[in-house]
Amino acid sequence: MKEHAMSDTRIIVGAIAGSFGVHGEVRLKSFCVPPEAIADYSPLYTEDGSRSFDIVLERSIKNGFAVHLSGVNNKEDADALKGVTLFADRDQLPSLPDDEFYYTDLVGLEVYDTGGTKLGIVRVVVDHGAGDLLEVYAPTMKAPALLPFTKAAVPTVDLAAKRIIADPPEGLFE
Known part of the structure; x- marks a missing residue:
């Protein structure tokens, strides 16, 4: 599941x-895996929670789905929603295996190296197509470090302790 902005109760x-x-109908991009699973999490909410929509997937189209949203009955209503992100209640989403995480759970975790030295804090998780990266901010660095989110570079994620143990590539945090 890909995420860009999150809250504690909605993803x-x-x-x-x-x-x-x-x-x-609206053109909907799904960040779910598999993409059609987005229909299972209805109703979906706007980021501020002021509106909710029941959704019906009408058909697959290029880069997403043609979707009917409850309360959206004409092209003008649909046009007004362009760019709106949709959130599902966290308890509607499936539990993940131990080695998978929702991005929202990684943001804010402290990152330590294998020797126990604090490296920084995860501010965002990004995916530019070549794999997930943790954007880690460290007070001693001018720019954030992009830590590959792989088993080799991040052997331990401890959500209960709100920390990540990292074995970053040489020179990443210098």
Whole structure:
């Protein structure tokens, strides 16, 4: 599951890319795995929680789905939602295996090296297509370090202790 902004009780699951057709359908990008699982988490909420939508996946289209959202009945309503991110209640989402994490759970964790030295704090998780990276901010560095989120570079994630033990590539935190 890919996430960009999160809260404790809701997790981002998709974004509206604009209207699709003239009957109020929207073009929806799903951040779920598999993508069609987004329909299982209905209702979906706007980031501020002010609106919620029941969703019906109408069909697969390029880069997403054509979706009918409850309360969206025409092209103008659908156009007004372009760029809106959609969130699902965390308790609607499946539990993950021990070696998988929701991005929201990694943000804010302290990162320590294998010798116990604090390296920084995870501010965001990014994925540019070549694998997940933890953006780690350290007070001693001018720019954040991009730590590969792999078993080799991050052997331990302890959510209960809110810490990550990292074995970063040579020179990453200098």
